[in-house]
Amino acid sequence: MKRPTIHDVAAAAGVSRGTVSRLLNGDKYVSPAARVAIERAISETGYIVNRAARSLVTQRTGSVVMVLSEPYEKLFEDPNYSTLIRVSIKMLAERDLSLVMMLAGDAAERERVVRFVRGGHADGVLLVSTHAGDPLVEALGSGPPAVSCGAVIGHESVIPYAAADERLGARQMTEYFVAQGRRRIAMITGPMDTPGGIQRLEGFAEVLGRRATSKLIAHGDWTQASGERAMAGLLERTPDIDAVFVASDLMAAGALAALRAAGRSVPEDVAVGGFDDSSVAVSTHPPLTTIRQPLTEMAQETIRLLLALIDGAGHLEPVILPTELVIRESA
Amino acid sequence: MKRPTIHDVAAAAGVSRGTVSRLLNGDKYVSPAARVAIERAISETGYIVNRAARSLVTQRTGSVVMVLSEPYEKLFEDPNYSTLIRVSIKMLAERDLSLVMMLAGDAAERERVVRFVRGGHADGVLLVSTHAGDPLVEALGSGPPAVSCGAVIGHESVIPYAAADERLGARQMTEYFVAQGRRRIAMITGPMDTPGGIQRLEGFAEVLGRRATSKLIAHGDWTQASGERAMAGLLERTPDIDAVFVASDLMAAGALAALRAAGRSVPEDVAVGGFDDSSVAVSTHPPLTTIRQPLTEMAQETIRLLLALIDGAGHLEPVILPTELVIRESA
DNA sequence: TAAGATTCTGTGAACGTGCACAGTAAGGCA
């Protein structure tokens, strides 16, 4: 049995296609009589508008694409994505937009994304974890509006974004260590082509000044394993460290393992501070003192920016949200 | 500047629409000369096919919808979803299908999903965490093919699925406890309207027989907090338990916290076994002995089933994959 | 050579919608 079309509804209601279309699209100029007749016809026939036909003429698709620029293996290691996905689906649904997810971890995937977006198959683009110098940004060019959750390095002024105040968070943790009387404070950063990698280190350095020597700084790639490696390296280079600020909770979990393996007790010998306040922060032992990022608000603001652009807003300023120190037992 | 259409390509290549269309759709009967001319014209014009126009006539959309039936708050607490999403996007992309994500946690959301699917906006449906008695399944009726990752209780024979052998996993853990000489073995289950809730308990009971009394069984809802509560309840009811099998790692992390709070040492006083072998299993202290689910394979098999159905396969049998005991330090 | 098969091509008609436009009826007002 064929799916009912707007014709069938019009026929059943005794009006023309145009009138049904007007009702569907919230036009005024539909008489009360026509309105009830059409509404009845719609529910009787079980009519559902055909998005393909509609978007053929309106040039709108009713969908937004989330582009994940993480390489496949590392994708979703960070539990923070979950919040973003969840909030996005929810808020977009309220506007009757659906969320399409695409990967852009290698050249072939990026090519697919570009085809999709330039082909006009999305009304908006939501960039996630786009690293500095990612060719995708240029390739998307002047398509539909794009925003990012977290700054896109090198494109801060052209791609609006919502983010946590990374620098502030890093300062909060570092100052906390200082206030506690810790003397040899190390840091494990994220990748230096991400805002979280760069700016958390900047905040750390702002507080410590020249005490932040390169011997006290190790780099990770957000994974737990990299945190463990980095911590082990730090302990070898500078065994006398008594605090370490780790740029993510997941890496901090790795650092805890390395410290345990080296026989250091946390927080007595070494204080450990994380970043994110993600779910792992409470499942480690000891639970992590960390910096809370307002993930839900960040996601909400990101979507809000995107919706504003889709609605035709011009230039939009980034939204920077404050972080908060959460004290548990690791520091 | 307008986006080039198949007309423009045809004109540039000096052929007709039909020939271009045939090339695009992999038809034979395109002369080599036409082929190169068209391919050149495509890259010169930057042509990208318009999916809306195509699906208007083919009745196919090129997208698959993943339906998440978890209530909003609990969504993604389980890190296992990540694997499923990741594998799905990847495998679908290889077939040039894109993944749309929708929530179906309440009636309004389910309504939206039904409209979407019945409206013909997806070529396939991927059900996730659909609970027993979910009205969605009936509502979807005879639309496009649907599969599930994990059984849909009450619809096992009509909705194909891939799942871990839940019962086997539960037996493996319980037998391990027994072999270790544990005498009072308790269990914290998942919700009893999910296959993981039901079948893991069945496996547990199969091994212990009448020793699995109701005093030794507590129920959780997969969340860490519920695991903590359930464990506290068990300790109060039967203080002499020396082992507990928790139906998920996340709940096991909660159970560990409750045991620590009660002053019990793990594994000396009480052995703790989890289920999933998810990322939390290694970030807890002590790391969890658990049952590994072959998540990647489950996801792959699920998508494979869906693709087979989309390709026109008839009835398909469920795919049940074996679990494996992973021994760490909690038991 | 004629007839048939094979390979390739172009054309018109759908697919289901929104939008511009023209048109009708009723009401207000001079």
Place this chain on the structure above:
DNA sequence: TGCCTTACTGTGCACGTTCACAGAATCTTA
């Protein structure tokens, strides 16, 4: 009464494809 506005309705066209069909050109075979 005649005219203008307001409220509402119907119609034709365009959106960019695919597909069935018919036709042309070339090749095969009796």
